[in-house]
Amino acid sequence: MNEILPPVIVGAGPAGIRAAERLVAAGLRPVVVDEAARWGGQIYRQPPDGGFTRPKAALYGFEAGKADAVHRAMAAIRDRVDYRPRTLVWNCEAGALDLLSDGASETLPFSQLILATGATDRVLPFPGWTLPGVFTLGGSQVALKFQGCAVGRRVAFLGTGPLLYLVAYQYLKAGVEVAGVFDTTPFVAQARATAGMLRDPATLAKGLLFVGWLRAHGVPIHNGVRPVRAEGAERVEALAWRDASGQERRSPCDAVAFGLGLRSETQLADLAGCRFRFDEADRAWLPERDGAGRSSVPGVYLAGDGSGIAGADAAELAGERAALALLEDRGLPVEAARVKELDGRLARIAAFRRVLNAAFPFPTDWADAIADDTMICRCEGITAGAVREVARSGQAREMNRAKALTRAGMGRCQGRMCSATTAELLSRTLGTGPDGVGRLRAQPPIKPLPVSAGAERREVA
Amino acid sequence: MALLQRVAEQGRRVVRFTLDGRPVEALEGDTIMTAMLTNGERLRRTEFADTPRAGFCMMGACQDCWVRTEDGERLRACGTFIADGMRLLSGGEWTS
Numbered sequence: 380m381n382e383i384l385p386p387v388i389v390g391a392g393p394a395g396i397r398a399a400e401r402l403v404a405a406g407l408r409p410v411v412v413d414e415a416a417r418w419g420g421q422i423y424r425q426p427p428d429g430g431f432t433r434p435k436a437a438l439y440g441f442e443a444g445k446a447d448a449v450h451r452a453m454a455a456i457r458d459r460v461d462y463r464p465r466t467l468v469w470n471c472e473a474g475a476l477d478l479l480s481d482g483a484s485e486t487l488p489f490s491q492l493i494l495a496t497g498a499t500d501r502v503l504p505f506p507g508w509t510l511p512g513v514f515t516l517g518g519s520q521v522a523l524k525f526q527g528c529a530v531g532r533r534v535a536f537l538g539t540g541p542l543l544y545l546v547a548y549q550y551l552k553a554g555v556e557v558a559g560v561f562d563t564t565p566f567v568a569q570a571r572a573t574a575g576m577l578r579d580p581a582t583l584a585k586g587l588l589f590v591g592w593l594r595a596h597g598v599p600i601h602n603g604v605r606p607v608r609a610e611g612a613e614r615v616e617a618l619a620w621r622d623a624s625g626q627e628r629r630s631p632c633d634a635v636a637f638g639l640g641l642r643s644e645t646q647l648a649d650l651a652g653c654r655f656r657f658d659e660a661d662r663a664w665l666p667e668r669d670g671a672g673r674s675s676v677p678g679v680y681l682a683g684d685g686s687g688i689a690g691a692d693a694a695e696l697a698g699e700r701a702a703l704a705l706l707e708d709r710g711l712p713v714e715a716a717r718v719k720e721l722d723g724r725l726a727r728i729a730a731f732r733r734v735l736n737a738a739f740p741f742p743t744d745w746a747d748a749i750a751d752d753t754m755i756c757r758c759e760g761i762t763a764g765a766v767r768e769v770a771r772s773g774q775a776r777e778m779n780r781a782k783a784l785t786r787a788g789m790g791r792c793q794g795r796m797c798s799a800t801t802a803e804l805l806s807r808t809l810g811t812g813p814d815g816v817g818r819l820r821a822q823p824p825i826k827p828l829p830v831s832a833g834a835e836r837r838e839v840a
Numbered sequence: 841m842a843l844l845q846r847v848a849e850q851g852r853r854v855v856r857f858t859l860d861g862r863p864v865e866a867l868e869g870d871t872i873m874t875a876m877l878t879n880g881e882r883l884r885r886t887e888f889a890d891t892p893r894a895g896f897c898m899m900g901a902c903q904d905c906w907v908r909t910e911d912g913e914r915l916r917a918c919g920t921f922i923a924d925g926m927r928l929l930s931g932g933e934w935t936s
Contacts, residue, residue, distance in 0.1 A: 430852035431852070518897045526874045530845075531844075614881050644901070796901070
């Protein structure tokens, strides 16, 4: 390992920033590569430069203090890191990252790498989910905090997870009409889980406040919901849904904000050669990491939601913890008391995470209800029936074969939006568990590149 | 009618661009997605089914929001800022 190279951090959200801060404190000058124009990640995403005036209290609500602290931490070390905003890492192999920034490619060698790649919404399809006006929950929040826009005048909030109530609350506070909260979780399951939330009274209080505020403003909250379809020809006009008793109902709206928890962005860990394991809680294949954030590949560290969903607070702690592991592996001194404190706090969050997962469970029966003619792949228009067919006929018993045969996962998003669905459809059709159909292998470039970037790279090579 | 609704931050400088040849306005700091969807209902039509699309994840993951300019350049609408004089298209068949 070439110890002279500075450590490289991918991602400037809470995990990446706290990792950088710790490395700078140890006298190193890390490279911080981030796709966004400004640091903060998705959760603490900052508005663009130029004319945006809302204070942080308005942008981040209860989390304004944390957002501000994370932003300030990065500002304080800005001149002691090699910060690369607006830069896409599109490949990782053999101790080097391939970067693309403002149309120019570059290869960045590393000996130590912290991946803090974050997460996006996990989704399953329903009829009409590609209509203009259907956005992810995370995306709906980005529109509000990053652009000062609502995704519609009258918005239905559909799915599960803490974001469901948080974003509905934020929209209501911004003066947008909320057509309803359509929670896939049965009321009984949620009530039972609420008792466990007493482990973290602050989070419980926030959740209760969101629900109370929504109810006080006349927003209907429905539990045990399944979507029937988003209706409309050119844009969303209504959400048709089935209530807990199975009766079909219809709510007029001009937008649907939708998500079923989060899904880790694991492509770079995969290309780096990290070993993966199936995680029951996230119902997903994740890169293995020990308590300190070490992956199975020496010199590659994992922190934050990109290697398992644990939320922003855990991401800050895990980012610092991974940096301490990196320093230790570099032969530099680390403070044992700080390591112990971080480990303790991460363990407490992990315990609470199990409670949250019980309160917002993934709807495991959803996939069975997807009609054969429902489009599961937004990129290439592949239907659920096409995936079921290759499983039923015995042609595909795992994800990559199904991808080769149906193209589900081969489009521009590389399976980010359809792989959860494909895994559910395959495993339910084949009668395996969710862990029985493997995972999509990541392929470089992990996001589309302009043709000119590739051409330029060939010239240099 | 617009898909996205402005609810805050409306005191920014006006940026002028064209959408399918029509002169329209956005605000400095808008993404192309915001600029187009506050002036219309879609970003593109799909190459497979000729159905309208308006993006989905808004954070660079789903790749649903690639749009075309009049001179054939492709831009990811959620991650590119609007600029004066851009000439954007939302109507035609979108081909890769």
